[in-house]
Amino acid sequence: MSTTASQIEYYARALRAPRIGDAFRRLGDQARDAGWSHEEYLAAVLSREVSEREASGAALRIKAARFPGHKTLEDFNFDHQPSADRNLIAHLGTSTFVTEAKNVVLLGPPGTGKTHLAVALGVQAAKHDHRVLFDTATGWVARLQDAHSRGKLAAELTRRRRCSVLICDEVGYIPFDQDAANLFFQLIASRYEHASLIMTSNLSFGLWGDVFGDPTVASAMIDRIVHHADVISLKGTSYRLKSHQPTPGTA
Numbered sequence: 001m002s003t004t005a006s007q008i009e010y011y012a013r014a015l016r017a018p019r020i021g022d023a024f025r026r027l028g029d030q031a032r033d034a035g036w037s038h039e040e041y042l043a044a045v046l047s048r049e050v051s052e053r054e055a056s057g058a059a060l061r062i063k064a065a066r067f068p069g070h071k072t073l074e075d076f077n078f079d080h081q082p083s084a085d086r087n088l089i090a091h092l093g094t095s096t097f098v099t100e101a102k103n104v105v106l107l108g109p110p111g112t113g114k115t116h117l118a119v120a121l122g123v124q125a126a127k128h129d130h131r132v133l134f135d136t137a138t139g140w141v142a143r144l145q146d147a148h149s150r151g152k153l154a155a156e157l158t159r160r161r162r163c164s165v166l167i168c169d170e171v172g173y174i175p176f177d178q179d180a181a182n183l184f185f186q187l188i189a190s191r192y193e194h195a196s197l198i199m200t201s202n203l204s205f206g207l208w209g210d211v212f213g214d215p216t217v218a219s220a221m222i223d224r225i226v227h228h229a230d231v232i233s234l235k236g237t238s239y240r241l242k243s244h245q246p247t248p249g250t251a
């Protein structure tokens with residue numbers, strides 16, 4: 001091996017940039033064939049390192065988010081869901097709402113794409129360098145109850161705040177008792193104006209009082225959630241039933 005090549009490999013390892021060590025020869029051949037300048041060659045080598053580093057960082061963050069499945073904005077069929085504002089959702093996909101610690105609330109009947117969009121926005125945020133965590137509302141409450149029983153509630157809430165996007169799916173599927181409602185309220189309050197929430201619910205805000213067993217707790221919670229939020233109300237029938245529906249004219 002030439003001295004220069006082994007030097008490059010040594011420097012790539014020292015910089016913890018292994019992809020440079022892998023790519024420099026191939027790109028060197030390409031550079032000679034295409035007559036790139038030295039600067040163009042250097043830019044190509046560095047950009048390979050950066051883009052692959054970003055892709056693997058995003059993949060790690062997506063894995064760490066514990067999404068229930070991989071859903072993307074590209075897979076979302078806006079023709080089936082005309083009540084979803086394409087432009088707003090595309091804008092949310094840029095993740096500026098995360099840097100502004102704003103929230104997104106997706107409301108609508110079952111099967112209208114709430115979880116799909118929540119995950120897709122979470123995936124976008126992970127691609128934009130943000131830490132994301134997914135769980136159902138009952139899942140979050142169970143984690144908080146566990147922390148509370150170990151006397152570690154405050155530490156748990158602080159730890160969760162370091163995660164830029166917390167997805168709370170299915171608020172309202174199961175009503176909360178008073179302790180659960182109280183813990184959930186603390187989760188919302190601790191993130192207010194600090195870090196984003198993406199929430200989904202099949203119930204309109206007017207019915208949240210029933211879920212939390214107390215209209216005052218519900219309205220204090222809704223107040224904090226919607227103060228800086230985009231609320232997206234999805235309508236229509238379940239996408240899950242789409243393939244079971246008869247084609248018009250054949251029924």
Ligand code: ADP
Nearest residue numbers: 075076077080081110111112113114115116239
């Ligand atoms: P919800 O959370 O509102 O009950 P989901 O987001 O889980 O509904 O959607 C149910 C299934 O249908 C998922 O597999 C989802 O990917 C798919 N789906 C729902 N709406 C759409 C859509 N507009 N385009 C593509 N897939 C959709």
Ligand code: MG
Nearest residue numbers: 114115116169
């Ligand atoms: Mg869902």
